[in-house]
Amino acid sequence: MKTTRILVAAAALALAAGAVQAQQFFRIGTGGTAGTYYPVGGLIANAVSQPGKIVATAQASNGSLANVTAISGGAMESGFSQSDVATWAQKGTGIFEGKPNVPGLRLIANLYPESVHVVVKKGSGIRSVADLKGKRVALDEPGSGTLVNARTILAAYGIKESDIKPEYIKPNQAGDKMKDGSLDAFFFTGGAPAGAIAELASSGSGIDILPIDGPQAEALKKSSGFFADDLIAAETYKGVGAIKTIAVGAQWVTSDKADANTVYEITKALFSDAGQKQLAAGHAKGKFITKENAVKSAGIPFHPGAEKFYKEAGLIK
Numbered sequence: 001m002k003t004t005r006i007l008v009a010a011a012a013l014a015l016a017a018g019a020v021q022a023q024q025f026f027r028i029g030t031g032g033t034a035g036t037y038y039p040v041g042g043l044i045a046n047a048v049s050q051p052g053k054i055v056a057t058a059q060a061s062n063g064s065l066a067n068v069t070a071i072s073g074g075a076m077e078s079g080f081s082q083s084d085v086a087t088w089a090q091k092g093t094g095i096f097e098g099k100p101n102v103p104g105l106r107l108i109a110n111l112y113p114e115s116v117h118v119v120v121k122k123g124s125g126i127r128s129v130a131d132l133k134g135k136r137v138a139l140d141e142p143g144s145g146t147l148v149n150a151r152t153i154l155a156a157y158g159i160k161e162s163d164i165k166p167e168y169i170k171p172n173q174a175g176d177k178m179k180d181g182s183l184d185a186f187f188f189t190g191g192a193p194a195g196a197i198a199e200l201a202s203s204g205s206g207i208d209i210l211p212i213d214g215p216q217a218e219a220l221k222k223s224s225g226f227f228a229d230d231l232i233a234a235e236t237y238k239g240v241g242a243i244k245t246i247a248v249g250a251q252w253v254t255s256d257k258a259d260a261n262t263v264y265e266i267t268k269a270l271f272s273d274a275g276q277k278q279l280a281a282g283h284a285k286g287k288f289i290t291k292e293n294a295v296k297s298a299g300i301p302f303h304p305g306a307e308k309f310y311k312e313a314g315l316i317k
Helices: 002-022 038-049 066-074 083-091 145-156 169-178 193-199 215-222 260-270 273-281 304-312
Strands: 024-029 056-059 078-082 107-122 136-138 163-168 185-190 207-209 228-232 243-255
Touching: 002 038, 024 038, 024 066, 024 260, 038 056, 038 078, 038 243, 038 260, 038 273, 056 260, 066 083, 066 107, 066 145, 066 243, 078 083, 078 107, 078 145, 078 215, 083 107, 083 145, 083 243, 107 145, 107 169, 107 193, 107 228, 107 260, 107 304, 136 169, 136 304, 145 185, 145 215, 169 185, 169 193, 193 207, 215 243, 260 273
Parallel strands: 024 056, 024 078, 136 163, 136 185
Antiparallel strands: 078 243, 107 185, 107 207, 107 243, 228 243
């Protein structure tokens, strides 16, 4: 009897060990908690997790560049990145020119457009990016895609970093500093509405968002194939009218070393009816995350697991 109990217990342990081994953990590097990547990452993690098989988790990070670096080093299985940063990283161009790049970076899905926001206090008298010269401006943290974009946009308006008083902080910190009068403006690239900006718009004297259009926007689109015309609709943020700006794509990327079956199952779950309902109900950008949009503006190769799903769906050949 005792021997039987020992054998049964051993068998149970072996089954449990097998279950643990079969369960795949899949981390998603997102961005700061006050941006758009973090809440969307949480929605996606819930949509693709499959009890006993795949556990996806969204983790806060410094953003695009930090996520690509973490994937390269094996600290994250996947992450969100602006399309420009992902392409530069994979091809060794742009900000990766002459630096170690990430040739193994692969695409799971293109997600949604990320609008460039340049936020100022309502009534500040700052009406254009050109007016930021000499002002206190937050450009986001090192490792963020926003910082890369901010530098490019300032240059398009003839402004060097030394022409402003730059700060390298996240949008929620920038919002706090703007409230207390110690900051004039901040940049943020992300899906609208962004939590920190919405909160700022609803408090105190409100905000304005500077347009990025005209010759400068045309020059930016010409010099970088990643920028596209964008419109932040009126009242996306309280008291702010429609704003013409530019946008880049948000992408979900991984490594070519990620398990093909796991990535296939994750992609399939993301675009299942249940997954699509969760995304559409959970965030304003969720309705953009469709299988049709997923294969647009790829820039880098698809991961074989994602590619298998898109081929089955008839979206790529």
